[in-house]
Amino acid sequence: MVERDGYGQFCPVSMASEILCSRWTTLVVREFLCGSTRFNELRRGLPKMSPALLSKRLKELEQSGVITVTRSANGITDYQLTAAGEELRPLIIGLGNWAQRWMESRLSLKNLDPSLLMWDMRRSLDTRRLPTRRCTIQFLYPELSAAQKSWWLVVEDGKVDLCNFDPGYDVDLLVEGSLRSMTAIWMGLTTIRQETDAETLKLEGDRVLARDMQEWLGLSVFAKTPRMRA
DNA sequence: AAATCACTATAAGTCAGGCT
DNA sequence: AGCCTGACTTATAGTGATTT
Numbered sequence: 337m338v339e340r341d342g343y344g345q346f347c348p349v350s351m352a353s354e355i356l357c358s359r360w361t362t363l364v365v366r367e368f369l370c371g372s373t374r375f376n377e378l379r380r381g382l383p384k385m386s387p388a389l390l391s392k393r394l395k396e397l398e399q400s401g402v403i404t405v406t407r408s409a410n411g412i413t414d415y416q417l418t419a420a421g422e423e424l425r426p427l428i429i430g431l432g433n434w435a436q437r438w439m440e441s442r443l444s445l446k447n448l449d450p451s452l453l454m455w456d457m458r459r460s461l462d463t464r465r466l467p468t469r470r471c472t473i474q475f476l477y478p479e480l481s482a483a484q485k486s487w488w489l490v491v492e493d494g495k496v497d498l499c500n501f502d503p504g505y506d507v508d509l510l511v512e513g514s515l516r517s518m519t520a521i522w523m524g525l526t527t528i529r530q531e532t533d534a535e536t537l538k539l540e541g542d543r544v545l546a547r548d549m550q551e552w553l554g555l556s557v558f559a560k561t562p563r564m565r566a
Numbered sequence: 567a568a569a570t571c572a573c574t575a576t577a578a579g580t581c582a583g584g585c586t
Numbered sequence: 587a588g589c590c591t592g593a594c595t596t597a598t599a600g601t602g603a604t605t606t
Contacts, residue, residue: 359599375568386600391569413568 355400356424360385364393366428368403368417370459375413380455397421429557436558440565441525448515450477451500454487457522458498460554466491471545472505476512509545513537524559 356362360382367381378390394415397403402421406414417424435444454475470492477485483500490497490505497503511518517536520526528550531537539546 379568384600387569388571388601389599392599 355396355402358393358396360389361393361397362428362431364390364397365402365421365424368415368421369425369428373415375415378415381452383449383452432558433561436523436561437564441520441523441563444523445516445519445525448519450480450484450487450515453515453519453522454489454498454500456556457553458489458496460556461489461491461496462552462554463491463494463496465548465552466545470505472503472507473509473511473545474507475518476510477515477518478512479514507541509539509541509549511537511539511549521555522553522559523556524561528553 356365363382363385364378367378370381372378372381375387375390375394378394379385379387382390394403394405398405401418402424403415403417406416470490473489473491475487475489477487486500486502488499488501488503488505488507490499490503513531513536517526517531521528521531521537528537528539532539539549545552
């Protein structure tokens with residue numbers, strides 16, 4: 337980002353790389369494209385990035401005109417993509433499509449993280465395909481530690497809340513299985529039907545919710561990209 | 567809520583010396 | 587000359603506490 341250690345080339349690919357190719361930067365942009373606008377929202381989607389570095393990257397992205405920053409009087413800082421930032425969408429999706437197409441899926445499935453998966457699912461859930469009443473779906477990963485085992489998605493008025501403590505509502509549907517299976521489903525590597533048939537996933541509760549889960553559980557944006565490698 | 571700071575760890579770059 | 591090695595330097599990233 338600093339003049340002195342740039343690539344020293346006038347080629348536009350080099351110029352774009354100066355802005356986007358430092359560690360974490362493309363993932364920060366991805367979080368913006370997924371709708372995050374606040375520091376702690378960004379952190380949630382980038383759990384292994386240190387806040388100091390996130391702060392630094394945000395300054396750099398502001399400097400290069402990818403985002404704008406507005407600080408309100410109550411101390412809340414709001415980050416928004418600029419038009420230039422929004423135009424990075426096809427590039428970031430292109431990167432993801434490339435990896436989905438060419439990289440072996442077992443490499444992705446080495447990087448399992450329940451909180452990240454649940455956070456992503458929260459975002460992609462299709463609330464229009466769920467009942468209009470309040471709806472609570474519990475996900476249970478029996479192999480994980482107590483702190484990571486249980487997750488609840490509470491859908492109400494088209495909004496989705498994620499908790500990893502019992503919100504106290506009646507559970508409409510319990511989804512139980514390995515984190516690996518659930519991640520593979522979300523990435524489009526397998527289907528709910530395949531996993532329930534193989535008994536690596538179990539659905540208990542509301543029959544209609546269970547039947548339609550493949551429809552309301554929005555998948556990763558890359559789930560439909562055809563793969564060249566298994 | 568959103569940093570900022572002081573500190574530590576690691577990676578990357580530079581360069582001299584030795585070997586064939 | 588060309589290549590490798592290892593010591594040293596510098597830049598970058600991570601941690602955890604603290605601040606506004």
